[in-house]
Structures are given as structure tokens and as C-alpha cells.
Amino acid sequence: MVTVENAVLAKMKTQGANFEILVDCEKAIAFRGGANIDIRDVLAAQNVFSDSKKGLPASEIQMQQIFGTANPLEVAKEIIRKGEIQLTAEYRQKLREQKKKQIINFIHVNAIDPKTGFPHPATRIEAAIDQSKVKIDEYAPVEKQMDGVLKEIRIMLPIKFVMKEIAVKFPAEYAGKGNYAVQGFGKLIKQEWQSDGSWVAVVEIPGGLEEEFYDKINSVTHGNAETKRLAIK
DSSP states (O other): OOOTTTOEEEEEEETTEEEEEEEOHHHHHHHHTTOOOOHHHHBSSSOOEEETTTTEEOOHHHHHHHHSOOOHHHHHHHHHHHSEEOOOHHHHHHHHHHHHHHHHHHHHHHEEOTTTSSOOOHHHHHHHHHHHTOOOOSSSOHHHHHHHHHHHHTTTSOOEEOEEEEEEEEOGGGHHHHHHHHHTTSEEEEEEEOTTSOEEEEEEEEGGGHHHHHHHHHHHHTTOOEEEEEEEO
């Protein structure tokens, strides 16, 4: 259980009444996300306040009217699920780092260096983001931040987003596993079973996954598959 000194505020204002609780920041976020955590481990104190700074308790009558219960643990659950949870500076930084990794992975998977045709290593993308000092928003979706990020890092890194069409052929003994592996990488454009039991297909994958795709295919078939890049678009 978090101490009161290290707790953050979770609050909810509804029907003209204010309800506040003191919580462990990370556990409250996890609880809100559906994690199986005992509410007692989330709370610094098993009390619901109308003003936590002044130590004013919330009205049991109002809790009963609004939440259908005056049980502080049940009310606390609703505040965490539907209210506002203050975040610590450390937790915000953690969220920013997680979002940055998602952005780096998105670029690494979907883009290539147009000079070489290969994806930029994740470490190179991260270095460009750090050097450009581009601001990462911990709340905004990756897709909504890409234009701003790319505008800054393209000064240092040539980046092109492409899709690649690759034809594959698996011998009969590897056809089942190959089929499953191919569909895990992208969109299956067409497929056909041959009279000898082999399987041929054309798959569209993000440009940065080409080498990983070949590695997977070779692993599944022990190097017995045939592949050919058909198009880059």
C-alpha cells in the first residue's frame, strides 16, 4: 500500500458533488485498465473525500445517491474507472518512453532508407529522435504524431514508407507452416495450391519487414522456400 505522502489524487466531479481519493499512481492506472488488483492495494487511505487537502469526508448520503452505495471501497473503484487520475512526473516520463518506443518501432517496421532499400536500425531512429529533441506526447496516438516526428528527423535520416509485394513458394511438407507464417506478416493478396501439394502466394508486407520476413520463411522451411520480390509501392 502506498503512503499518503507518495500518493496522487484521483477525483471525480458529478451532479454538483466532488469526490476525491488518494491512490498509488501506477496501480490506479493498471486497475483502470482492467488489471486484477485489490482496491485496498491501490488506495493510500480507505476514505473518500470532498476535499482531500482539508481532510473533508464526502457525504455518505451523496455517495449513496450517486453511486448507489456508501461503501468507500466501491465508490473508490468508480472514481478510478471514470474519474481523473493525476500522474507523477516519473510516470509521465515512463509513458513518454513507451510512446517513443512505439514510434520507433512503427518507423522501423514500415519505412526504409531509400538509399539502401533497407530499414533503419531502431537505434539509429532513436538517436535521430533524441538529437532532434522532437516532443513526444505521451497521450496522443502514434499515427497522429508521425508527421511532426518525421518532419524533424528527416533532416538527419532519409525515410520512405513503402509496401512490398513478395511471392513465395513452399514445398508440400512445409506448406501448412508456411501459410501460417506468411499471413502473420501482412496481407495475403493471392494464393494457390499446386498439384504436387506445394503452396504459392503473394503477400504484401510493410517495407521494413522484408529481411525479417525472409528469416522467418527460411526458419520455417529450413531454407527450402522460394521467394521473389515483385513490387515496391
